[in-house]
Amino acid sequence: MNVPPNPKIYHIVHVDRLPSIIADGCLWCDVEVERRRPPGTSIGMSSIKQRRLRELQLRSHPGLYVGQCVPFYFCPRSVMLYLIYRKNQELSYRGGQAPIVHLVADLRKTVQWAESEGLRWAFTLSNAGSYYFEDRCDLADLGEIDWRAVQARKWQTCKEGKQAEFLVERRFSWDLVDEIGVYSERVRKEALAALNASDHRPLVEIQPDWYYRREATGHD
Numbered sequence: 337m338n339v340p341p342n343p344k345i346y347h348i349v350h351v352d353r354l355p356s357i358i359a360d361g362c363l364w365c366d367v368e369v370e371r372r373r374p375p376g377t378s379i380g381m382s383s384i385k386q387r388r389l390r391e392l393q394l395r396s397h398p399g400l401y402v403g404q405c406v407p408f409y410f411c412p413r414s415v416m417l418y419l420i421y422r423k424n425q426e427l428s429y430r431g432g433q434a435p436i437v438h439l440v441a442d443l444r445k446t447v448q449w450a451e452s453e454g455l456r457w458a459f460t461l462s463n464a465g466s467y468y469f470e471d472r473c474d475l476a477d478l479g480e481i482d483w484r485a486v487q488a489r490k491w492q493t494c495k496e497g498k499q500a501e502f503l504v505e506r507r508f509s510w511d512l513v514d515e516i517g518v519y520s521e522r523v524r525k526e527a528l529a530a531l532n533a534s535d536h537r538p539l540v541e542i543q544p545d546w547y548y549r550r551e552a553t554g555h556d
Contacts, residue, residue, distance in 0.1 A: 345408035354530035405503035412546035438517035461501035517543035
């Protein structure tokens with residue numbers, strides 16, 4: 337499958353973290369989150385976060401740890417969201433997928449912004465929390481991502497490719513968020529309430545296809 341003409345990137349976060357993101361004007365990497373302790377619910381796996389913070393470096397940027405970057409997926413309905421939906425036992429967060437929102441941005445616009453700010457960026461071909469991921473820092477290499485896996489709705493046989501990530505060093509400007517995808521009208525109202533404190537107001541839409549369906553089989 338060819339590279340999409342305008343790839344999007346997706347960051348998932350609990351809706352109650354939006355006020356602090358807006359107040360700070362950015363998303364912070366895990367190193368900064370650990371230091372700043374912003375209000376709101378943490379949804380990640382602590383063991384993997386620690387590995388990303390202290391063990392895993394990018395080969396394309398020696399000395400830069402994965403945990404020093406803000407992470408994004410190239411699709412909604414990520415494998416991580418599935419673990420949240422299933423309330424995986426390795427997660428301390430047990431609130432399910434309903435309060436989780438997708439923050440959406442344009443990949444190429446983000447790269448331009450990062451380079452103008454002197455911030456390093458990269459993308460991985462699989463999960464950046466593993467010990468064996470490969471990373472690239474040239475948009476000409478986007479074709480190495482398994483885009484068929486990224487877009488797959490049933491990903492049992494292509495889980496690694498599904499988890500390709502985009503990483504930007506230290507912070508990601510709130511102004512780059514173009515859209516917020518939410519699970520329900522209730523969460524949409526919570527997101528809109530948070531946006532009252534922001535001059536930048538991304539579109540907020542209910543996106544049922546970005547979430548997992550309880551009644552479905554497989555990963556649908």
